Amino acid sequence: MTELKRQSIIDPAVRDIMTNQEERTVGSKSDRAKKAKERKKAANRLPGRVNLDLPLELKKRVFDLAEAERIPASQIVALLLADGLRRLESGDLILDPYRRPSGSPRYDWTLDISSLENSE
Amino acid sequence: MTTIINVANQKGGVGKTTTAVTLGHGLSLAGRRVLIVDLDPQGHVAFALGMKKTNGLYRLLVESEPLHKVAEVARPNLDIIASDKTGEAVGRYVTTLNFRELVIKKALKGSTYDVIILDTPPSLGVLHVAALVASHWIIIPTKLDAMAVDGVNEILRSMAEVEQSEDNNHKFEGYSILPTFFDRTTKETTTQLRDLVNAFGKIVWPPIPQDTKAREAAAFGKTLWEYCPDSPSIKGYQFNGKRAGGYLDLLDRIQEVIQ
Numbered sequence: 001m002t003e004l005k006r007q008s009i010i011d012p013a014v015r016d017i018m019t020n021q022e023e024r025t026v027g028s029k030s031d032r033a034k035k036a037k038e039r040k041k042a043a044n045r046l047p048g049r050v051n052l053d054l055p056l057e058l059k060k061r062v063f064d065l066a067e068a069e070r071i072p073a074s075q076i077v078a079l080l081l082a083d084g085l086r087r088l089e090s091g092d093l094i095l096d097p098y099r100r101p102s103g104s105p106r107y108d109w110t111l112d113i114s115s116l117e118n119s120e
Numbered sequence: 121m122t123t124i125i126n127v128a129n130q131k132g133g134v135g136k137t138t139t140a141v142t143l144g145h146g147l148s149l150a151g152r153r154v155l156i157v158d159l160d161p162q163g164h165v166a167f168a169l170g171m172k173k174t175n176g177l178y179r180l181l182v183e184s185e186p187l188h189k190v191a192e193v194a195r196p197n198l199d200i201i202a203s204d205k206t207g208e209a210v211g212r213y214v215t216t217l218n219f220r221e222l223v224i225k226k227a228l229k230g231s232t233y234d235v236i237i238l239d240t241p242p243s244l245g246v247l248h249v250a251a252l253v254a255s256h257w258i259i260i261p262t263k264l265d266a267m268a269v270d271g272v273n274e275i276l277r278s279m280a281e282v283e284q285s286e287d288n289n290h291k292f293e294g295y296s297i298l299p300t301f302f303d304r305t306t307k308e309t310t311t312q313l314r315d316l317v318n319a320f321g322k323i324v325w326p327p328i329p330q331d332t333k334a335r336e337a338a339a340f341g342k343t344l345w346e347y348c349p350d351s352p353s354i355k356g357y358q359f360n361g362k363r364a365g366g367y368l369d370l371l372d373r374i375q376e377v378i379q
Binding site: 011020022 | 317324357
């Protein structure tokens with residue numbers, strides 16, 4: 001007996017486009033959901049992670065030191081920050097010599113530390 | 121025998137002229153002798169081909185000049201009957217005729233072209249009906265929004281009326297709905313395409329992708345084949361090694377129709 005085959009009522013090319021579009025929609029939705037989930041996971045895992053803009057030369061010195069001492073760069077930065085903050089709080093380190101008026105509406109001052117950077 | 125293709129939708133801005141010009145030039149490049157008749161007083165067929173708007177339609181239908189005298193050469197194998205603001209007067213004149221619905225059919229009778237493409241105005245006037253009566257095949261371009269899709273229903277209703285009228289004694293060889301300005305990044309486009317396919321099935325042909333190049337081409341008086349032959353509006357979508365949609369697909373399908 002001849003096998004019955006259901007007839008398509010849609011143009012095959014139109015069906016291809018619709019199927020492809022549905023796949024793209026599902027794909028992009030799942031991509032977005034995945035990325036949001038990953039971001040949330042990363043934030044939970046690394047609550048102490050920050051992004052800071054550093055002078056390139058300073059950054060290089062930190063990484064060179066970390067490499068030479070075989071210590072994670074984050075821990076070198078943490079040590080120097082802790083020491084710097086302690087000196088700042090005790091008055092051994094003062095900001096005034098480095099202060100420059102800021103052109104930004106958000107800040108009053110910027111710090112120019114080029115004299116420190118060059119005093120290797 | 122000449123095949124007359126009517127690019128029609130009572131809704132404006134759905135890509136009728138771009139479709140008529142692109143299809144016409146595509147067929148002429150494929151070696152067919154093609155005439156595009158601009159029935160719209162806006163005269164955009166001439167504009168899209170970088171030519172001056174003229175009163176060609178008026179001379180053909182009101183002054184009854186022969187087709188070969190009125191036709192202007194646009195490209196090799198491609199002639200046009202241009203239109204301009206005198207096209208408004210054509211509509212008024214035709215209204216006064218006894219056999220007004222046959223006026224275009226008569227004017228085009230005995231032509232030596234392989235294909236004649238009628239670019240109809242976005243209105244339901246006497247010229248619109250006369251163009252339907254003259255046509256073998258109807259292409260209905262539509263944007264994928266609710267109002268444009270409603271325009272598809274209107275033109276199908278007009279076609280049914282033409283076929284039912286005993287005066288016309290006319291049967292269409294076929295028709296197809298051509299989604300235009302297809303933007304697959306929007307949900308509304310997807311929804312409307314699905315609704316259109318559910319309602320009309322295989323009559324819905326693969327869409328023409330939205331393409332900025334198409335707008336630019338008209339501004340330079342160039343056809344898409346001249347200005348951006350590799351653009352999505354020509355080549356359609358490519359996925360999984362397949363190609364679908366775009367004017368190249370439309371051209372292939374129409375060539376099958378007129379063989």
